[in-house]
Amino acid sequence: MGGLQRFEQRLEQLISGVFARTFRSAVQPVEISAALAREVDNSAQILSRDRRIVPNDFHVELSPADHERLSGLGSTLDHELVSTLKEHAASQSYVFTGPVTITLEPADDLTTGRFRVRSKAVARVSQAGPDPTETQVRRATATLDINGERLPLAPPGIVVGRGNDADLRVNDPGVSRRHVEFRVTEDADGPRVSVHDLGSTNGVLVNGRRVEDATLADGAEIRIGNTVLTLHQRTDA
Numbered sequence: 714m715g716g717l718q719r720f721e722q723r724l725e726q727l728i729s730g731v732f733a734r735t736f737r738s739a740v741q742p743v744e745i746s747a748a749l750a751r752e753v754d755n756s757a758q759i760l761s762r763d764r765r766i767v768p769n770d771f772h773v774e775l776s777p778a779d780h781e782r783l784s785g786l787g788s789t790l791d792h793e794l795v796s797t798l799k800e801h802a803a804s805q806s807y808v809f810t811g812p813v814t815i816t817l818e819p820a821d822d823l824t825t826g827r828f829r830v831r832s833k834a835v836a837r838v839s840q841a842g843p844d845p846t847e848t849q850v851r852r853a854t855a856t857l858d859i860n861g862e863r864l865p866l867a868p869p870g871i872v873v874g875r876g877n878d879a880d881l882r883v884n885d886p887g888v889s890r891r892h893v894e895f896r897v898t899e900d901a902d903g904p905r906v907s908v909h910d911l912g913s914t915n916g917v918l919v920n921g922r923r924v925e926d927a928t929l930a931d932g933a934e935i936r937i938g939n940t941v942l943t944l945h946q947r948t949d950a
Contacts, residue, residue: 740779740828742786746794748773749815750801752830757807758887758939766886766939767802768832769809774820775828783817791815808886810939811837834939835860836885855897855904858943859883866906866944870896873937874911887938889913906944908935 753767760766775783783790794815802809811834823829838859845865850856853865864881871880876890883892892913898905906929910917918936919927929935931946 739782739825740775742783742790742794745773745783745828745830746797748828748830749794749798752832753798753802753807754805756832757805760808760886763806764808764886765806766834767807767809768834769811769813770833770835771798771813771815772831773815773817773828774823774831775817776823776825777819777821778825779823779828780817780819810834810885834885836883836888836938836940838862838884839882840864841880841882854899854947855906856945857881857895858945859940863945866895866897866904868897868899870894870906872911873942874913883937883940885938885940887915888940889915892937893917893935904946906946913937 749771752771757765757767795813798813798815799809801807820829849865850863853867855866856863857866858864859881872891872894873879873881873883873888874890874892875883875885875888879891889911891911894909894911896907896909908917908919908924908927908929910925915938916923918924919929920934921936929944931944933944935942935944
C-alpha cells in the first residue's frame with residue numbers, strides 16, 4: 714500500500730464522510746500531501762549515485778476559507794503530512810537537510826480549492842562554543858547571516874563544515890566536514906574578510922561564481938552545498 718493510500722485511510726478516522734462531502738470543492742489534505750511529494754520530486758538535487766537532497770521547510774498557501782478549515786484539524790494534520798512526506802522521501806532515497814516543517818498559511822489571492830507550495834532547504838546550524846549574546850552580535854564589525862541567524866566574526870576567523878571539528882557546524886549533506894574557512898583581519902579601514910575553500914567536494918560559490926580564495930565585500934553571498942551565508946560588515950565602529 715502506498716503512502717498516500719495510508720494517509721487517506723488515517724484521515725478517514727479524523728474527518729467524517731459528511732465533512733468530506735460538504736467541502737468537496739475545497740482543498741483536501743490528501744491533495745496537499747500529493748503536492749508536497751511532487752515538490753520534493755521536482756526539487757531533488759543529486760548528492761551521490763544513490764542519494765538526493767531535497768528541501769525540508771515547506772509553506773502551503775491556501776485561501777482564507779481553506780486555511781481556517783484545515784487549521785481546525787490541529788497538530789494531527791501536521792503530523793500526518795510530515796510522516797507521509799518522510800515515507801515518500803525514504804522510498805526515493807531523498808535526504809533532508811534538517812528537521813521537516815510544514816506550515817499552512819492564508820493567501821488572499823487564492824480562492825477556495827486552490828493552493829500552492831513553496832519550499833527551501835534549511836540546514837541545522839550549531840557552534841562549537843557557546844552561542845553569541847545579542848551584545849556580541851550588535852558590537853561585531855563583521856557578521857555572517859545563515860538561516861536567519863546572525864553570527865559575529867572576529868580574528869582569526871572560523872572554519873565552517875559538517876564535521877564536529879568545525880567551528881560552525883552546518884547539517885547539510887552537500888557540505889564537507891571541513892568545507893570553508895573565513896579569515897578575518899583588522900586594519901585601519903575596518904575588518905577584512907576572505908574565504909578559502911578547504912578542498913571541499915562541492916566547492917564554494919561567491920555571488921554565484923566558484924572560487925578557491927576570495928576577498929569578500931559587504932553583502933557577499935557564499936554558497937556551500939545548499940546553504941547560503943551572507944556577510945555583513947560595518948565601517949562605522
